[in-house]
Amino acid sequence: MARTVGVEEELLLVDARSGEPRAVADAVLDGGPWSRELVAELQQQQLELNSSPCATLDQLREELRAWRRRAAGLARSEGVAVAALGTSPVAVPPRLTPRGRYRRMAQAFGLTAQETLTCGCHVHVGVESDEEGVAVVDRIRPWLPPLLALSSNSPLWQGADTGYASYRYQVFGRWPTAGPTRGFGSAEGYRAAVSRLLATGILIDQGMLYFDARLSAKFPTVEVRVCDVCPEYQDAVVLAALVRGLVETAAREWADGRPAPDDDLALLRLASWRASRSGLDGALLDPRTFRPAGAHDVVETLVAHVEDALKDAGDLYTVRAGIDRLTSQGSGARRQREVYARGGGTAVLRDAVRRTAA
Template structure:
């Protein structure tokens, strides 16, 4: 039994011109600046598909306070390196302002562009990936089987991409719609065993539609690199505190699922079709409408569904002393709303997409 699972977070940030707030293809220059800094920051940062993006990864942490501090640190470091180049960073999952993305260099990205065309060319989206340690692939797949219905709730909480190419998309998370264009993206079936999971992954790669296992873009998967499950369904959150809450809930969700597996409690057998609808609804409404309840697969208010997730993982939160801080953070996000609500409120106040981005750069760090 793993009572204090380690958690790591990867966040994808937008790189912007510090005056116009339009996305800028500066990832190579920012990475070079980080390497010159010699403060260990080059190990945290990495390039992404598009050069208007920068990714960072925290180290694995077992105390959520330490993880929250590291998220804040790397956001601030990213901003510092960008500032030295006349740029800024924003934790936005899509660019509110129009943008023509610039594909990163390298054989892999070139292959993706040739294979996927506009899907690759237009894919300027920022996600948040949460890694939680598991004891084995068998435990990891048992967790994947049991967290399926709850992943849409994480998307709703994190939704932070209402605007696309200069207009309101009508969605709280339009990133989730754009990301869903990849052939392997989205909810998946129940696997039942690690063997069956790996068989499916190998069969998918063998079709030739994917370059390699790195292109298995399930909403949650076994990591290829670390002994973790990787939950990939969320938008990058505007507020670092929301990222920390998301990671806290994900760890508790993984622990709850592992306990269910050890107690021989079978996973919910909701179909992929229903889970896709729940994901669509979460991306459409965020926290401002009805979601599909993970237990019943019927409509319920966003607050009811979010509180159902909290109740589902309550025991695990209590066992890691995260219950009270998570309760406070949850109350805050339900009151304030997610990044999508904040962005739309800023548009109402300012009437300007440019001003939205300017203000969101300040909220990022």
């Protein structure tokens, strides 16, 4: 049986007429029984939706579609809409969600917390133990930058083109634990590393371990956090399938006694930066050699790496169709730039609203 897979998506709340982000998350969520599926986030201009653990991609697809529509319906009651964008394409002052934890984060991290209005996509895949989970985290590290490139959907920031396909990744990188990690070696090594980080007193709690991939503190899963939120839910399903394939492939390598790659952390950071800068419209670094290669070739290398796991889960067709669509049409970043050139940031927001709940 295939591993369970679940997705968290962060969405912007925008004015239904002007398209500008609106700080109304508390009003949108007020009184609704959405304690797990729809929740507030760091800023009042966004909310988060959560799928359940799904056994099949069909189930995940239906859940994401349903919860996006439910979020859109709740937002509509407050005169706003939801938009799946990694960053706001128009200038907006973020407004912090008035919660104890978020207030503590703002006090501890100042402008970093105040300016962080970004929307990501987090994929959870079930693992059988912490030991297996850490073995997976250690082995998937070089394969995460291609996922970032595929999901890149945040080229615009405060009304300007940043030159990056995923500027969300750059903004989020200001948090002290964000980004790729070294190998941990074992569950004991992972727990020891986490304990050392928490003992510094800098982090509010374990939830602030913003690694690109980590063990979930709440669920028996590996959580991959590197991706931008996808403009369409079908693309999020493709990413989820690839992450599940990576987890299964890594777990099999560990079970077979194959060692984790001993990749230099500096190279992993460069690969992530390259993916954030170029997306699918330039060179990436090959996960096996860390030499430049075309984005299409790197994506094909990723698919080939997890192909057996995709076949066994019945996911290969979905992934192939999704990859063909993304590599031919481009990522969300390319679409945003095309719309921005025609109508500016508000046009990008309106276009995103149409695509988010389509």
